[in-house]
Amino acid sequence: MAGGVSRGLDPRPRSLAFRFVLAMAGVLGIGADIRxxxxxxxxxxxxxxxxxxxxxxxxxxxxxxxxxxxxxPRCAVQYTAADADTVVVLVWHTGRLDGTGLLPSRPVRLPLAGVDPAGVHRHGEQRYSGSHLTAVGLPVQWTAEADAEVVVLRRA
Known part of the structure; x- marks a missing residue:
């Protein structure tokens, strides 16, 4: 146990965020004694x-x-709504958290599928063209403290 959260079969310490984002790719079962x-x-x-x-x-x-x-280091699951107006990307850093993919100048790029290349999607204040999301990819930054993320893109 690390910080009250079981590591299971993965010997690397994982954040609670990692466990929840991973569990979101289904029915959100955590499998821990929250007491x-x-x-x-x-x-x-x-x-x-x-x-x-x-x-x-x-x-x-x-x-x-x-x-x-x-x-x-690049592992994610993309969910696209039937009208393609909302795209949810659940992303995890499955590699080491002390090197590759952690440098601010080197984000991991996640090429998305099924996004209208002529459209524009936003995530918070950030805006991406559909062609950028499919060809270059959604940028994701990792740190030792941030090993998972939920990105919700909405058509602008």
Missing amino acids: HWTLEQRTEAAGWTARYKEIWDVIMHGTVQLIGEPGR
């Missing part, structure tokens, strides 16, 4: 659960696409 979690962990878990409820419909009913593969 032993700290208040901070339970609060973080509540936030991840609320986030999952916001994107559940796209995950359950959208078109799914695997990007990369487990065991590689």
Whole structure:
């Protein structure tokens, strides 16, 4: 156990965010005894659960696409809503958290599928052309503290 969160078969320490984002690629089953979690962990878990409820419909009913593969620094699952207006990308850094992919100048790029090349999608304040998302890819930055992310792109 590391910080009250079981590592399971993966000997590398993983954040609670990593476990939740991974579990979001399905029915959000965590498989841990939360009675032993700290208040901070339970609060973080509540936030991840609320986030999952916001994107559940796209995950359950959208078109799914695997990007990369487990065991590689680029591993994600893309869900695209039927109207293609919303794209949810669940992404994990499955490699080492102390080297490759962590330098600010070297983001991991996730080429997306099924995005209208002529369209524009936004994530927060950031805007991406569809052609950029499919050809160059969605940039994701990793740090030792951030090993997973949920990106929700909405057509602008």
